Amino acid sequence: xxxxxxxxxxxxxxxxxxxxxxxxxxxxxxxxxxxxxxxxxxxxxxxxxxxxxxxxxxxxxxxxxxxxxxxxxxxxxxxxxxxxxxxxxxxxxxxxxxxxxxxxxxxxxxxxxxxxxxxxxxxxxxxxxxxxxxxxxxxxxxxxxxxxxxxxxxxxxxxxxxxxxxxxxxxxxxxxxxxxxxxxxxxxxxxxxxxxxxxxxxxxxxxxxxxxxxxxxxxxxxxxxxxxxxxxxxxxxxxxxxxxxxxxxxxxxxxxxxxxxxxxxxxxxxxxxxxxxxxxxxxxxxxxxxxxxxxxxxxxxxxxxxxxxxxxxxxxxxxxxxxxxxxxxxxxxxxxxxxxxxxxxxxxxxxxxxxxxxxxxxxxxxxxxxxxxxxxxxxxxxxxxxxxxxxxxxxxxxxxxxxxxxxxxxxxxxxxxxxxxxxxxxxxxxxxxxxxxxxxxxxxxxxxxxx
Ligand code: GUN
Ligand code: ZN
Numbered sequence: 001x002x003x004x005x006x007x008x009x010x011x012x013x014x015x016x017x018x019x020x021x022x023x024x025x026x027x028x029x030x031x032x033x034x035x036x037x038x039x040x041x042x043x044x045x046x047x048x049x050x051x052x053x054x055x056x057x058x059x060x061x062x063x064x065x066x067x068x069x070x071x072x073x074x075x076x077x078x079x080x081x082x083x084x085x086x087x088x089x090x091x092x093x094x095x096x097x098x099x100x101x102x103x104x105x106x107x108x109x110x111x112x113x114x115x116x117x118x119x120x121x122x123x124x125x126x127x128x129x130x131x132x133x134x135x136x137x138x139x140x141x142x143x144x145x146x147x148x149x150x151x152x153x154x155x156x157x158x159x160x161x162x163x164x165x166x167x168x169x170x171x172x173x174x175x176x177x178x179x180x181x182x183x184x185x186x187x188x189x190x191x192x193x194x195x196x197x198x199x200x201x202x203x204x205x206x207x208x209x210x211x212x213x214x215x216x217x218x219x220x221x222x223x224x225x226x227x228x229x230x231x232x233x234x235x236x237x238x239x240x241x242x243x244x245x246x247x248x249x250x251x252x253x254x255x256x257x258x259x260x261x262x263x264x265x266x267x268x269x270x271x272x273x274x275x276x277x278x279x280x281x282x283x284x285x286x287x288x289x290x291x292x293x294x295x296x297x298x299x300x301x302x303x304x305x306x307x308x309x310x311x312x313x314x315x316x317x318x319x320x321x322x323x324x325x326x327x328x329x330x331x332x333x334x335x336x337x338x339x340x341x342x343x344x345x346x347x348x349x350x351x352x353x354x355x356x357x358x359x360x361x362x363x364x365x366x367x368x369x370x371x372x373x374x375x376x377x378x379x380x381x382x383x384x385x386x387x388x389x390x391x392x393x394x395x396x397x398x399x400x401x402x403x404x405x406x407x408x409x410x411x412x413x414x415x416x417x418x419x420x421x422x423x424x425x426x427x428x429x430x431x432x433x434x435x436x437x438x439x440x441x442x443x444x445x446x447x448x449x450x451x
Contacts, residue, residue: 012050
């Protein structure tokens with residue numbers, strides 16, 4: 001371990017891609033959706049060395065193709081790559097673990113599984129499978145929990161680097177309330193995280209997240225040392241869990257009686273910042289949403305996980321309240337989440353909204369999956385839309401991928417936003433992994449459903 005791989009950094013294709021282009025120029029939760037959406041029914045994406053040079057109508061841009069190969073994806077919908085703002089790679093093999101809610105699920109299934117990631121070879125084999133799974137599902141960037149072992153982070157970043165992916169990850173910090181075999185110590189977690197930041201953060205497309213598991217498995221000393229890392233490395237992330245489950249929230253109050261609530265534990269220890277991302281937030285109070293808004297921190301909404309573990313129904317409309325808006329992305333949260341697919345995640349997000357008497361439109365759902373996720377990760381200057389200069393990670397969706405989808409979408413590629421909204425809704429609900437025809441990383445095809 002520890003050797004640089006042969007060709008770290010960026011690699012990139014120069015291509016021209018023809019198809020229907022759909023991305024965002026604004027947030028459809030605020031203002032008319034039609035003003036936030038950018039749609040070109042016969043579009044052309046021009047990519048130079050992995051960077052978007054132009055996106056627009058084929059008729060306007062065709063004479064700029066030059067010597068680039070022209071890839072004809074007509075009949076498909078091309079969107080920016082999906083962004084998964086919360087997932088655990090060591091939990092890949094324990095997806096669909098039966099019968100428990102959060103705290104019992106952690107003890108019974110999760111901790112024994114994560115122990116296996118002390119073995120670097122095993123960790124690398126799972127990291128490879130995990131990244132293949134993401135690409136098959138159209139996910140091009142993710143914020144990823146590794147395990148407590150620094151070598152589990154090395155294995156993940158090496159696998160991501162080999163695929164030229166923009167990925168964010170970090171070593172789990174936990175120094176109490178977990179089996180000895182998974183616990184570090186406050187000081188060692190600080191030192192190991194620091195060494196990993198120095199090794200990986202900003203290397204090629206890779207970024208580091210300081211990753212205390214959740215307040216229950218960290219001492220106050222450890223949380224404060226996590227904040228010290230954020231002070232010392234201001235552009236790394238903070239990634240943790242927050243207010244997921246009722247029993248968890250009650251336990252945090254017992255463990256930290258001197259604080260006003262769950263978020264206050266993170267706040268008073270210095271962890272609530274603009275580059276902080278909190279998974280779940282199902283049990284947050286209005287005041288806590290407001291505090292996250294003030295701090296410009298982000299939430300990962302993980303509906304498949306919240307339903308699977310019986311955690312509850314996230315109040316998306318509260319997070320998107322225009323008076324104190326909170327940045328929100330979607331997370332699969334595999335292995336508590338039940339699918340790697342962000343389109344399956346939008347499906348369940350829609351149903352969570354329904355159970356709360358709310359509507360999640362197709363355009364809003366796709367925003368959360370793309371530009372919304374990029375904003376939650378403070379990566380909107382690099383990812384999330386087809387603006388020139390951004391990195392050319394995109395996904396090709398086939399609205400007629402199965403006989404059923406072909407029947408549902410028999411009119412083909414829409415010419416108007418109204419018809420597009422209906423077609424997109426079918427993908428938001430039924431698309432899953434099957435609608436993903438191809439995934440491109442830096443302009444190069446990294447997955448095709450045909451091969
Ligand atoms: N809270 C603390 N650890 C975890 C985890 O691994 N998964 C989920 N869903 N919640 C957590
Ligand atoms: Zn999680």
